[in-house]
Amino acid sequence: MEEILKVENLTKSFKLSRRQQKSEQTDLTVKVAVDGLSFSAYRGEIFGLLGPNGAGKTTTLRMLATLIKPDGGDAFIDGKSIISDEQAVRGKIGFLTSELKLEDFFTPDYLFGFFSELYGVDRTVRDNRKRILFSKFGIDRFAHVKLANLSTGMKQKVSLVISIVHDPDFIIFDEPTNGLDVLTAKVVTDFLQELKSQGKTIILSTHIFSLVEKLCDRVGIIIDGKLVALDTLENLTREQSIEDAFFALYERTARGSI
Amino acid sequence: MKNVLTIIKKEFARFFKDKRMIVTVLLPGLLIYLVYSVMGAVFSDSGKTDANYKYSAYVVNAPANEQFLNAFNSVSEIKEFASVDEAKKSVAEGKLDIVVVFPENFDAVLDGNSSAVPNVEVYYNSSAEKSVGGYMAVTAILEAFKDPAFSINSGGSFDLVEERDAAGKILSSIMPLLMFALLSSGCIAVAPESIAGEKERGTMATMLITPVKRWQIALGKIISLTCFALLSGISSFVGVILSLPKLLGGMVGSSAAAFYGVGDYFMIFGLIISVVLVIISAFSVMSALSKSVKEAGTMITPLMMVIILMGVGSMFLSGGSVGLYAIPLLGSGLAMSAIMSFTASPLGVALAIISNVAVTAALVALLSFMFKSERIMFNK
Numbered sequence A: 001m002e003e004i005l006k007v008e009n010l011t012k013s014f015k016l017s018r019r020q021q022k023s024e025q026t027d028l029t030v031k032v033a034v035d036g037l038s039f040s041a042y043r044g045e046i047f048g049l050l051g052p053n054g055a056g057k058t059t060t061l062r063m064l065a066t067l068i069k070p071d072g073g074d075a076f077i078d079g080k081s082i083i084s085d086e087q088a089v090r091g092k093i094g095f096l097t098s099e100l101k102l103e104d105f106f107t108p109d110y111l112f113g114f115f116s117e118l119y120g121v122d123r124t125v126r127d128n129r130k131r132i133l134f135s136k137f138g139i140d141r142f143a144h145v146k147l148a149n150l151s152t153g154m155k156q157k158v159s160l161v162i163s164i165v166h167d168p169d170f171i172i173f174d175e176p177t178n179g180l181d182v183l184t185a186k187v188v189t190d191f192l193q194e195l196k197s198q199g200k201t202i203i204l205s206t207h208i209f210s211l212v213e214k215l216c217d218r219v220g221i222i223i224d225g226k227l228v229a230l231d232t233l234e235n236l237t238r239e240q241s242i243e244d245a246f247f248a249l250y251e252r253t254a255r256g257s258i
Numbered sequence B: 001m002k003n004v005l006t007i008i009k010k011e012f013a014r015f016f017k018d019k020r021m022i023v024t025v026l027l028p029g030l031l032i033y034l035v036y037s038v039m040g041a042v043f044s045d046s047g048k049t050d051a052n053y054k055y056s057a058y059v060v061n062a063p064a065n066e067q068f069l070n071a072f073n074s075v076s077e078i079k080e081f082a083s084v085d086e087a088k089k090s091v092a093e094g095k096l097d098i099v100v101v102f103p104e105n106f107d108a109v110l111d112g113n114s115s116a117v118p119n120v121e122v123y124y125n126s127s128a129e130k131s132v133g134g135y136m137a138v139t140a141i142l143e144a145f146k147d148p149a150f151s152i153n154s155g156g157s158f159d160l161v162e163e164r165d166a167a168g169k170i171l172s173s174i175m176p177l178l179m180f181a182l183l184s185s186g187c188i189a190v191a192p193e194s195i196a197g198e199k200e201r202g203t204m205a206t207m208l209i210t211p212v213k214r215w216q217i218a219l220g221k222i223i224s225l226t227c228f229a230l231l232s233g234i235s236s237f238v239g240v241i242l243s244l245p246k247l248l249g250g251m252v253g254s255s256a257a258a259f260y261g262v263g264d265y266f267m268i269f270g271l272i273i274s275v276v277l278v279i280i281s282a283f284s285v286m287s288a289l290s291k292s293v294k295e296a297g298t299m300i301t302p303l304m305m306v307i308i309l310m311g312v313g314s315m316f317l318s319g320g321s322v323g324l325y326a327i328p329l330l331g332s333g334l335a336m337s338a339i340m341s342f343t344a345s346p347l348g349v350a351l352a353i354i355s356n357v358a359v360t361a362a363l364v365a366l367l368s369f370m371f372k373s374e375r376i377m378f379n380k
């Protein structure tokens, strides 16, 4: 198994502003969002990061995608450090998260071209990819409609396609089915499986157990910024469902931290 | 460089897709034109020439021919002056309409008893409406009596206008302030939207995860925003130029623009571009610091005041040492003022432009640095 992602002791805290302190109902001025995370992912697998709200999933993925810098530790994607070689990392990965928005004024067709250029995708390759991806997601029906006039599901499909214009080998999807109806969600999960069959490595975060059961080869359970379990789906679900396994772990950490 | 171009293309596509943006850019020019024109119309209403108006004239060697005198006196009223030069000065100052110098023995010419072809001189001031009217009325009468040969205003110059200087004086005092006010309002219309707006809406982050270098995004933004702000600035300037003659009436004729040579226009253009570069980069830095378009507007307003004050400052400092031109923005105000009053040195203008470009380079570097800072790009 070829290790394509190596995460070493990744740590990130946020300084809380007054407003954030109030909304989080805390007196702490610093929030440790990710606390010494270490794990690896192997080429061709789907790795699931499972955790409740506020566990630190998005923060971890944002660090891997070089959007923000860790306070401590490092991670290597295909041997490139997310800290010292961020430019190379950016070219290798595709990142989908609700934070990344596309401009409402443009059409899917325009945005595909724009991001292809930023990623340096060759024109003939680009047109071919656009045709395939647009027809797979049914985007060709609204390829020339401004995003402002599209539904949430349509926009999510466009975002997904845009995140992989450059055909990356390493794909990071943060809650990829959030806010989608069952039909659209199925299109997305089917696509993730197809990507896997093409040999891509996928890291996805979710709090939906069924998604993990359906898709993931290996699972890391993250609670309060710490990795509390890391194993294959098979091993984790040998004796109980993933749901029960999660709650057992959750109880244990809650008791441990009191 | 290809990435910078891609960013620029996107910014242009975005800009021209948004009809609201075009309105914010073009509206100021239109408003300025309308407001100034209405103001001008109100002012000039009081000074209309009526049909019974008699042009004030100083006459040398007035002929005695009754027929001619009747015609001449029907349009003009003779004024007394100590000397011809005194009278000419009054014409230049707009206090007297015309000076007519007849040749000696013009009666003989009118009676057809002269073999020579003498010249009648009619001095006027082309910047004063009434003076031009007087000139035309008098020459029309002269033409009617021209059967015995004589010439009118042959050889030499008889236009006593000093308008060039008057226009230069007015423009050099208002242009620096106008330039800063119009250009910074053009910049504030586009910078917050494109930088704080993209941050606020989360579309900037999408660009930040691509392998494009941050300085390329910064530079692409600055270049396109400069173009949009220039567009807005030019629209405002056109509004001003078109309405200036109406506003200032007789003081500055519509021909004021023709006093300046190609070199002057080159200097003005270079100056304006470099000023827009500085202002747009400064506003972009402010916008990058802000969480929202609204906050950016609030943060930029005091800076805009400072910039406009630079325009005021340059009114007081004009004529100072050339070293002052090296102060960014302020130096541009001084240079603009000097160009308008025909006293600009290419060195001073070059200093002003270079200082602006240097500041812009520093600000673009700062902006790229800010685009790298997660504290700034993702401040919540």
Ligand SMILES: Nc1ncnc2c1ncn2[C@@H]1O[C@H](COP(=O)(O)OP(=O)(O)OP(=O)(O)O)[C@@H](O)[C@H]1O
Residues within 6 Å of the ligand: A014, A015, A016, A020, A031, A032, A033, A051, A052, A053, A054, A055, A056, A057, A058, A059, A060, A207, B380
């Ligand atoms: N920019 C920030 N400033 C302050 N605190 C933050 C910031 N971003 C995240 N946090 C905090 O860090 C913690 C982890 O957040 P994160 O978004 O990573 O959780 P998550 O696992 O993705 O949760 P969810 O399922 O709700 O998306 C939360 O307590 C959150 O409030």
Ligand SMILES: [Mg+2]
Residues within 6 Å of the ligand: A057, A058, A059, A174
């Ligand atoms: Mg999240």
